[in-house]
Amino acid sequence: MNDTFMKTKPVFPLLVSMALPNVISMLVNSLYNIVDSLFVAQINEQAMTALSLVFPIQNFVSAVAIGFGIGINALVALYRGAGDHDRADAAATHGMALSVLHGILCTLAATAIMPGFLARFTTDGTIVSMGVTYSTIVFLFATVNMAGLAFEKIFQAVGRMKLTMTALISGCVCNILLDPVLIFGLGPVPAMGIAGAALATGIGQAATLVIYLVVYSTTESPVHLCREALRPDLSLEGRLYAIGVPAILNLALPSLLVTFLNGLLAAFSESYVVVLGIYYKLQTFLYLPANGIVQGMRPLIGYNYGAKEHARVAKLYQLTLGMGAVIMAAGTVICMAASAPLIGLFSSNPETIAIGQTALRIICLGFVVSAVSTTSSGALEGLGKGAASLVISLCRYVIFIMPLAWLLCRQLGPTGVWHAFWVTEVLSAVIAFAVYRKSVGPLSR
Structure with missing residues (x-):
């Protein structure tokens, strides 16, 4: 074949x-x-x-x-x-x-x-x-x-x-x-x-x-x-783990983040914990098409990188980024326009719906810019640069959001946790683009 x-x-x-x-x-x-x-x-x-x-x-x-x-x-x-x-x-x-x-x-x-x-x-x-x-x-x-x-x-x-x-x-x-x-x-x-x-x-x-x-x-x-x-081939096995271990950590980090945020929100009301859980259910469906595009890009960008088709590598990255941004823009519009009905799919509690409506409208401010982090991380994994991809995930799930959520919830109450999401996405996007450009070098230009 x-x-x-x-x-x-x-x-x-x-x-x-x-x-x-x-x-x-x-x-x-x-x-x-x-x-x-x-x-x-x-x-x-x-x-x-x-x-x-x-x-x-x-x-x-x-x-x-x-x-x-x-x-x-x-x-x-x-x-x-x-x-x-x-x-x-x-x-x-x-x-x-x-x-x-x-x-x-x-x-x-x-x-x-x-x-x-x-x-x-x-x-x-x-x-x-x-x-x-x-x-x-x-x-x-x-x-x-x-x-x-x-x-x-x-x-x-x-x-x-x-x-x-x-x-x-x-x-x-x-x-x-x-x-x-x-x-x-x-x-x-x-x-x-x-x-x-x-x-x-x-x-x-x-x-x-x-x-x-x-x-x-x-x-x-x-x-x-x-x-x-x-x-035995220690070099080959080392490369498999060098890409695989960061990818494993990337997939495990969201669970760590949810546990941390639940601890912060539980101090205010159980309703906030419920809203966080509902948001992650909704987020899964929103990010599915974007992640599907990244999965489709990953073998393509790796194959073309190996074939030294550098222009195609750059074009694949840019096209995936653009398509991801369009999808996330649509998600932003939906969350802004239909936040209450979306939360109402999972809860009939008026307090939970009100809290969730506020949460979705704040968190979705970071959706579009998050395409930079998800695309860069997926591209780096496809290029065999797992450690660089892990840096981006650590920024999104640990380095930025955890201290920001802790600080902002003390200044703004539980609403501060929602603001930590979009601020984190903006900061992570800057880091992600810089990490991608540094790791791939002139091939990305």
């Missing part, structure tokens, strides 16, 4: 063709997460609490899989672009082997810590028991999930976005269909409760992996997993 179209096809239609399947995949994945939670909530409130308590560890395991996958994606694209197919095969092979190892280690570690972890947040024995049951089953599939995501990033690196979209959607649909059957029982299938929800998740991940394995085994692939490429 020839992937030279990544450096010959006109940039705009190329970027759209790579980004659109990602956007669709992410929308379906978000829908699956909502449906999955709705089914679990129907068991009882304790089951939903257990699921929520397991989520941080489950999210971290996913961050390891996706973040390291970004490292695989970047190196495969870079080496393919440079015409070094043997090195690309080696990167894919080592990446897959290490992903499987990560899955085994995560299964062992996460299963071991969960009873103690859950007991730190609740004294309800039923919730702890449910959480242990759910997490034990889910983490047994960690290796399956790691391998599936490694395949996803390998196929994306060579432009096979429709395949990864099909595989992800198939896994999500499988999960959604199995949820009611395994949770509540149907015919000969017994009701398994929260264990059924976990099993449905694992089977959905396995279905995705099976699709990748079948496609890899039965079709021509530009990248090959080779046993002979498994010989």
Whole structure:
């Protein structure tokens, strides 16, 4: 299969063709997460609490899989672009082997810590028991999930976005269909409760992996997993981790930020904590299309960088930035015009709606400028410059927003936390553009 179209096809239609399947995949994945939670909530409130308590560890395991996958994606694209197919095969092979190892280690570690972890947040024995049951089953599939995501990033690196979209959607649909059957029982299938929800998740991940394995085994692939490429290569493995570890941290930092902000807002009223949670639900849908475009850009910019197509690298960055800014401008208009109805989707409490209306109208002031940070961070990951990308994420999620939120909430009350968001985005955009220009140098001009 020839992937030279990544450096010959006109940039705009190329970027759209790579980004659109990602956007669709992410929308379906978000829908699956909502449906999955709705089914679990129907068991009882304790089951939903257990699921929520397991989520941080489950999210971290996913961050390891996706973040390291970004490292695989970047190196495969870079080496393919440079015409070094043997090195690309080696990167894919080592990446897959290490992903499987990560899955085994995560299964062992996460299963071991969960009873103690859950007991730190609740004294309800039923919730702890449910959480242990759910997490034990889910983490047994960690290796399956790691391998599936490694395949996803390998196929994306060579432009096979429709395949990864099909595989992800198939896994999500499988999960959604199995949820009611395994949770509540149907015919000969017994009701398994929260264990059924976990099993449905694992089977959905396995279905995705099976699709990748079948496609890899039965079709021509530009990248090959080779046993002979498994010989130790500290340089290659170092590059995988140099990109993957910062990407993992990038994905984990928002959870740290939410925990910190919840601590500040809880001192004023529980309603502010609820509003913050609602904002992040809404933000997920708003940033989905922008992040889908960045995902489509990442292998393209890496491939063209490796092929020394410097003008195309610059054009891809600029086009992604422009498209992201347009999407975020639309989000700003929606939040300004319909802030109360948006909050009302999640709460009927007049106090919460009033607080949320104010929050959305303030936070959205930073939406457009945030496109600089998200585009620069994604571009740097695609170019294999993970440490530089991490600098941007640290600015957005730790260095600027945490001290600003702490300071402004003491000056302006809880509203100060909302102002910290847009101020952070402005400051982070300045840093992001400077970091990108310094890291990429004249290629970005």
